[in-house]
Amino acid sequence: MDINFELYKVFYHVARHLNFSEAAQQLFISQSAVSQSIKLLEEKLSCRLFIRHTKQVRLTQEGEALFRHIEQAYHFIKSGEKHIHQIHSLQEGEVRIGASDTICKYYLLPFIRQFHRQYPKIRIHITNRTSPVCIELLKKGIVDLAVVNLPEESLEPSLHVHQLAKVQYAFVAGDAFIDLQGREISIKELEGYPILTLEKNTTTRSLLDAFLLQHNTAITPEIEISSVDLLLEFAKIGLGISFVMEDSLRDMLSMDELFRLNIRETLPQRNLGVLSPANLPVPIAASRFLELLMK
Structure with missing residues (x-):
């Protein structure tokens, strides 16, 4: 059954407030548009969802059953939107870095300290391996960034190379x-x-x-x-x-x-460098860490 999610969104607000006018205000649409959406949804579901009297609206048995599911789905969607907002605002998330013990201790530590001070809620996950292994971990998607001693030979096009230091x-x-x-x-x-x-x-x-x-x-x-x-x-x-x-x-x-x-x-x-995927978006937290390294 292919039903536009917007119809369920209208249904949720009407069922929640049991008022077509208030639902229209919440959705910033006309009351007529709300009524048309509910009518279309009822036609697609082949059942009545509301019993409408002059000044009163109540759910039918089918409407109550649908609302229980739609309410849960609506909260899941809102929770997902909130989660995405928190990730983009760096209120949560993680950055996964691959680097050798030597590079961590003698190069990365000041950057890790500064990043943690700026974004204390972001988890920093360090995988300590040799530079060649870190490159393989990056290609497999196990780390977001690899800070490595750059090899003499050219790296494959699937990797972006950002030189950091000699x-x-x-x-x-x-x-x-x-x-x-x-x-x-x-x-x-x-x-x-x-x-x-x-x-x-x-x-x-x-x-x-x-x-x-x-x-x-x-x-x-x-x-x-x-x-x-x-x-x-x-x-x-x-x-x-x-x-x-x-x-x-x-x-x-x-x-x-x-x-x-x-x-x-x-x-x-x-050359010491940081590698990132060329064909995939770098997560927000990892992008911020990369910007810090490149300053």
């Missing part, structure tokens, strides 16, 4: 390798030292491997782990020389717990 890398060591401090050394010389790196499935490791290959340097890492914080701690206690993002070094360099090696060759940089 990421500089460094080799760092602790007192166990103090003889290297202040001395310029070539990357080739590091073949004789224990090197600590991230695991192979990370963008940082891929960057290092490509750099070593470019400079004909063969290094087999002494330790491969997934945590930049542990790489720094291991370097601090003398287990080896770690390859890390410079942004992760601030505290330890300022406290003289680590020093940066002076490598003759120019160490690689990587």
Whole structure:
């Protein structure tokens, strides 16, 4: 049965107020239009919905049965409209972000803090994975945004790429390798030292491997782990020389717990970016977070 929802809307207001004139005022239409709508609905349903006397309107048995359902549906619709309004006004909702532990800690934290202060009712859901995995999560719709180390190769057209910053890398060591401090050394010389790196499935490791290959340097890492914080701690206690993002070094360099090696060759940089779907609308909360990142 194909019945225009507007007819049910008119029926709801008449049944609620039991008054055609008041229903017309609520709907901002004429009383005649209300009467015509009710007549058309009764014809389509093949039953009387109201019993009308000169100054009194009451529902028929069929009208009462219909009103119970329409009233519930009307409240559901109003609840849905209210929910949409709250989402658009950022009174509720969530933003789902994919990013590595390193990017979260050393880049995203100030933005997350600011966003939470501006929109305290928006839930922030962070999925910590490597950059390549975060890109896959975005393509599957599991996250709204992916903040990643951008790969060298071009990304597929289904993703929008917004560049955020340049990421500089460094080799760092602790007192166990103090003889290297202040001395310029070539990357080739590091073949004789224990090197600590991230695991192979990370963008940082891929960057290092490509750099070593470019400079004909063969290094087999002494330790491969997934945590930049542990790489720094291991370097601090003398287990080896770690390859890390410079942004992760601030505290330890300022406290003289680590020093940066002076490598003759120019160490690689990587672009940090935020990815969003190109073919799908970005949710309101995620759009606001993206705007914050791009400022």
